[in-house]
Amino acid sequence: QMGCKIITDPETLEFEDKAHYLIDHPDGLVESIIDATEDSRDLIGNPVEAKSVERKGEWGDAGTDEIPDAAMLQVHVHMICTGREVCHVAALIGKHTFDMYRVELNTDIADAIKEAAVNFWEIHVLRDIPPYIAPSLDMLKLRKREPQKIYVFQDMAPLENWELAKKLLKEAEAAKEVAEAAMISKLSDAEAATFPDGQAFTYYEESQNRFNQKEFNAAHPEMFLEFKRQTTPKPRIQGRIQA
Template sequence: MNACMRQEFLAARRTGIGGSDIGAILGVSPFKTAVDVYLSKTQPTPMDEPAEYTYWGHAVEPIIAQRFSEEHGIEVIRPDTIMRHPEHEWMVANLDGIIPGERPGVLEIKNVNTFSAKAWGLEGSDEVPLTYVAQVAWYMAVKDYDYAVIAALFGGNEYREFRVERDSELEAILIDAGRTFWFKHVLPRIAPEAKTLSDVASLFKSDDGGAVEADDALFDLCTQLKSAKAQSKSMVSKIELLETKIKACMGKSAMLRYQGQLLATWKTQASQRVDIKAFEQAHPELCQQFRKTSESRTFRLK
């Protein structure tokens, strides 16, 4: 996908709720939050290069789709446009593939790393992460299909398929959640409640210099936070003390064992980094050319 096509694709996605959005709206996505979805619909999307996992996920899609075709002796349809629900135009779907036949189905392709494999079940089952259940359920609703197959490649060398049947009760829940989000948050430009530190950082990037008066509840939250930070600091000190004692006993040894069991390792690892200060002294003009100013907000309890 070239830059122009990607820009058009991102613009189209801002016109509705997609399958990868609904899981975040429901709070079951490990990749993004409802606030992330809100901002992606209401603010211009920067044309940054996709992350490595996103890049490779798209790169291997044709290969996984081809494997599915070979397994079933059919030619998968690869749509190149974003689709919409016939009644709810705010419901959109960007399908990886359509399984042709008298009863067509959704084909969703996933490139799964080894560390995430434990969240998946046996081949042929419907045991997949909740965010993907929500995703394909959304696609089935948009296309009025009765089933979806998730074709997944695990660790780059293990292919598995999972089948998810249409569930009318789940579908109703998703549509209701999507409708509420679209009409109560996106269209009126009212952000959903922040759930993470990343959410509040994204919503409130800079301060206005003013002050807000705390009520009793907010004062209590600050008191609780002070207490939690004090406990955390004490625990960090304890951890550092224990680690210091263990490392001192290990000395130059790379491994620590107890009755044949490996307890810990302390191995030398080489790393490379750019010495920014030395580079700036040697090439001040070049350094100035690539200097970038960024802003962030620092939170301090008083």
């Protein structure tokens, strides 16, 4: 779509911004222009980022700079390290749609990235202070537990915070159902709707194939036992119990 020849050799696609401790590897670099014009010659040397995503999601219209935040940070690192002010993003969306995006350098974003990179290097690398990263709940559940071992909290805050979060989640889910019902009730017998800003939503009937474990066990008990597997036990908070 760009009418360009793109360099994709990984050995030639390493760039560095030593002042801010950044090393970058864009997916490509514009090498030359096919049927070049006066305007298109400025494209030579621009970095190219390639993406493959399942859904449109945060991706805007082709030709704009409306790309997800994570990709926006990534292309700014490309521009910082290559010294260019434009990055081209090629996105394969849903395996059928191929869109091109054009992102111009935003100095505020670039300065924030440079500052974060310098701080990370000087604090966490040079001073050897590991950054605090809150572990995910899934990772915590995988930790092996010692039988009969009990940890004693010094205050009630952790439990109270968890109970409050549960309460707020329940209220939010109830509010979501009310709002959803109000929206769907407006459809009457329609299966889709649009809004003034151009957005739309659909309400199609969908069916799913499900495996009936109980009936399969009754019909093929020997085969069921042969392939039956016990799941890995995972810990679960049970709330307030009498110690």
